[in-house]
Amino acid sequence: MRISARKLALEFIALMAVVATAMAAAPDVQLNMPSFDSLAAKASDSVSITLDSALLGIAAGFLDSSKPEDAAAKELIGGLKGIYVKSYTFDKDFTYPTAEVESVRRQLAPPLWQRLVGVRSHKERANVDIYMAVEQGKANGLVIIASEPREFTVVNIVGSIDLQKLHKLEGKFGIPKLQLEEKK
Amino acid sequence: MSNNLDDELRRALRPVDPGEEFAQRVVARIARDSTVSRRHAIARYQWLPAALAASVVLGFLTTHDWRMRHEQQGLEARKELLEALRVTGAKLDLAYRVLNDEARVSANGISGA
Numbered sequence: 001m002r003i004s005a006r007k008l009a010l011e012f013i014a015l016m017a018v019v020a021t022a023m024a025a026a027p028d029v030q031l032n033m034p035s036f037d038s039l040a041a042k043a044s045d046s047v048s049i050t051l052d053s054a055l056l057g058i059a060a061g062f063l064d065s066s067k068p069e070d071a072a073a074k075e076l077i078g079g080l081k082g083i084y085v086k087s088y089t090f091d092k093d094f095t096y097p098t099a100e101v102e103s104v105r106r107q108l109a110p111p112l113w114q115r116l117v118g119v120r121s122h123k124e125r126a127n128v129d130i131y132m133a134v135e136q137g138k139a140n141g142l143v144i145i146a147s148e149p150r151e152f153t154v155v156n157i158v159g160s161i162d163l164q165k166l167h168k169l170e171g172k173f174g175i176p177k178l179q180l181e182e183k184k
Numbered sequence: 185m186s187n188n189l190d191d192e193l194r195r196a197l198r199p200v201d202p203g204e205e206f207a208q209r210v211v212a213r214i215a216r217d218s219t220v221s222r223r224h225a226i227a228r229y230q231w232l233p234a235a236l237a238a239s240v241v242l243g244f245l246t247t248h249d250w251r252m253r254h255e256q257q258g259l260e261a262r263k264e265l266l267e268a269l270r271v272t273g274a275k276l277d278l279a280y281r282v283l284n285d286e287a288r289v290s291a292n293g294i295s296g297a
Contacts, residue, residue: 049268059261083268121282128279146275155272
């Protein structure tokens with residue numbers, strides 16, 4: 001049985017075309033995170049977490065289902081493809097460089113991204129924006145941009161997010177009751 | 185002439201008893217040769233058990249090392265996951281708190297008006 005090199009090459013090109021089409025069709029809900037070097041340099045504490053689907057799978061294997069926190073986390077990450085967090089804490093009030101923050105916001109454009117929540121608190125001097133990527137009625141990505149006088153955080157969750165599962169996390173990880181009951 | 189040749193051949197090829205010593209010498213030689221060859225064979229494969237033992241130890245160490253790395257990576261990933269969820273929870277909490285404050289303020293405003 002001899003397969004000609006030409007046939008193999010054609011099959012390879014066809015396969016690549018299918019993959020490229022699929023990749024082009026799937027909107028990218030993973031943000032291109034800036035390095036935030038200027039923030040990191042001035043932060044007293046910084047958190048940078050990059051968990052792709054492989055690492056999420058490994059982490060899931062080490063979650064102890066007998067612990068409520070671990071069990072909730074395991075259930076939540078079932079449909080996720082990645083979690084990316086950048087958080088910076090400062091000793092004193094800090095004015096964030098708008099260019100880097102804006103470069104994140106620019107990626108969150110409709111129709112893929114919808115802003116769910118945009119809150120500005122004068123009392124706490126905090127701004128929180130929550131964006132969600134919705135495809136065919138399903139939440140496929142979540143971004144939280146929170147800026148406080150001494151803390152700046154960007155969270156990007158990639159993958160199928162079940163709001164009901166997120167709702168189940170209330171009381172764990174400091175998540176309050178989110179009032180996500182379906183409208184009657 | 186022909187008879188002479190036959191006689192000479194017959195004489196030359198006549199069966200001669202080698203005696204008992206010959207048989208003993210042959211047996212002794214065979215025994216010695218087999219011992220030597222066995223010794224050679226043993227010497228030739230003397231490294232084999234050591235190599236097998238080394239392979240087993242190497243395999244065990246490699247597996248152990250891989251397990252340790254995998255476990256370390258897993259525990260680190262778990263820690264990061266829980267930290268990521270904690271940060272996410274804290275920011276959702278902040279949004280919720282601010283929304284609640286705003287709702288309370290506007291409710292107070294309406295009731296006060």
